[in-house]
Amino acid sequence: xxxxxxxxxxxxxxxxxxxxxxxxxxxxxxxxxxxxxxxxxxxxxxxxxxxxxxxxxxxxxxxxxxxxxxxxxxxxxxxxxxxxxxxxxxxxxxxxxxxxxxxxxxxxxxxxxxxxxxxxxxxxxxxxxxxxxxxxxxxxxxxxxxxxxxxxxxxxxxxxxxxxxxxxxxxxxxxxxxxxxxxxxxxxxxxxxxxxxxxxxxxxxxxxxxxxxxxxxxxxxxxxxxxxxxxxxxxxxxxxxxxxxxxxxxxxxxxxxxxx
Amino acid sequence: xxxxxxxxxxxxxxxxxxxxxxxxxxxxxxxxxxxxxxxxxxxxxxxxxxxxxxxxxxxxxxxxxxxxxxxxxxxxxxxxxxxxxxxxxxxxxxxxxxxxxxxxxxxxxxxxxxxxxxxxxxxxxxxxxxxxxxxxxxxxxxxxxxxxxxxxxxxxxxxxxxx
Numbered sequence: 001x002x003x004x005x006x007x008x009x010x011x012x013x014x015x016x017x018x019x020x021x022x023x024x025x026x027x028x029x030x031x032x033x034x035x036x037x038x039x040x041x042x043x044x045x046x047x048x049x050x051x052x053x054x055x056x057x058x059x060x061x062x063x064x065x066x067x068x069x070x071x072x073x074x075x076x077x078x079x080x081x082x083x084x085x086x087x088x089x090x091x092x093x094x095x096x097x098x099x100x101x102x103x104x105x106x107x108x109x110x111x112x113x114x115x116x117x118x119x120x121x122x123x124x125x126x127x128x129x130x131x132x133x134x135x136x137x138x139x140x141x142x143x144x145x146x147x148x149x150x151x152x153x154x155x156x157x158x159x160x161x162x163x164x165x166x167x168x169x170x171x172x173x174x175x176x177x178x179x180x181x182x183x184x185x186x187x188x189x190x191x192x193x194x195x196x197x198x199x200x201x202x203x204x205x206x207x208x209x210x211x212x213x214x215x216x217x218x219x220x221x222x223x224x225x226x227x228x229x230x231x232x233x234x235x236x237x238x239x240x241x242x243x244x245x246x247x248x249x250x251x252x253x254x255x256x257x258x259x260x
Numbered sequence: 261x262x263x264x265x266x267x268x269x270x271x272x273x274x275x276x277x278x279x280x281x282x283x284x285x286x287x288x289x290x291x292x293x294x295x296x297x298x299x300x301x302x303x304x305x306x307x308x309x310x311x312x313x314x315x316x317x318x319x320x321x322x323x324x325x326x327x328x329x330x331x332x333x334x335x336x337x338x339x340x341x342x343x344x345x346x347x348x349x350x351x352x353x354x355x356x357x358x359x360x361x362x363x364x365x366x367x368x369x370x371x372x373x374x375x376x377x378x379x380x381x382x383x384x385x386x387x388x389x390x391x392x393x394x395x396x397x398x399x400x401x402x403x404x405x406x407x408x409x410x411x412x413x414x415x416x417x418x419x420x421x422x423x
Contacts, residue, residue, distance in 0.1 A: 108281035110325035112288030113392035114374055117327045119278070145327050155327040161383060162327075181386050242285045 089137065090246050100252040102126050104134075107151065111242045113181060116159040118142070120247065123150045128249050131210055136247040139216040139239035140164060140204060144249065152249070156241040157217070158183050166217050167205035168233075171195040174205055177217050177235065183242075185218050187233035192225050202235050212250065266309065269297035270317050277325060289392060291399045294321040295366050298337050299344060299404055303353040303362045307345025314341030329381060336373045340366045356408045363404035367397040 206213030222234035302310025318337030
């Protein structure tokens, strides 16, 4: 205590210059202070880097979220673009082929071994009635068989019990086009003397009173002659009705698109 | 309670069939969702409940997803409910493998009745292919096994002392 008081008294008396003892203490403590500073700055640097790593991780998570969001948006935009294309084609088809028609979206489809049908989102409230033709992309989808206020059931042309009056576009050979269990079509009751060749296009003849003349049914892929003067023609459908997402319901009996 | 659960099951099956048809149009070749409540109520309930559920499910299915003679599906599923309900009163079908076997049998009965009825209606029925017969039968059997195990587990948990 006395030593401390003497030192204090000495420094008060000569406050300008430091005492030898003070200088010595300063000099001897300098490396320790430097070491402390070095360690502290190292710790600070490590802390800073840790903070950087943590913030980078946060940014990474954020970027990943943004990337996922962007991917999701891209998927939605692509879907919207595809839908836009489909609707544009539908609009063109509507204007050029079936002006008096209603555009409809497919709500559900049932493609089973016993029955093939789709449900569309238009019904009696939109003027849809049984026996109206349903078409898409110039091809036949089927006919309306039942309706409720906002929905209608469509009997697909590929159903085994469906029949549509068809005609071979090149030679005008006529027959009835039926669905088969495989999803292909079959044109029956074509006389063997009629000229039908592989690759011929078969279209609706308009004789069934439901489908206007000239809508595509499919392409001939096989011909099978039976002994009774009748040949059966296998047809690959022009469109797969079960994959249709938008279609047109022909409200009025429209003028035939193909002149006789 | 049983009536409400039957109505809910049929409604759920209808929603499932509509949803499947939207996402996967050819799902009908693999499974008939409306068959599931029929098999369930015919095996877990009585012959009468199986027939009633079959009638309701078939009529709804016919109205929404089938073309041709209306009522055919209702009749077919009523027959399925009748046969499975009858079998259920003689054998213990209310257990996992019993339900799976009932699911397989239901599809086969449905196909046989369909074939016979279309023949009676002079509709020139095509004989179902092996795929159209065995695959839906297998899938329906598997689905019944799955549904049964889920419901059984739920029931056990509900009736356990802690549950």
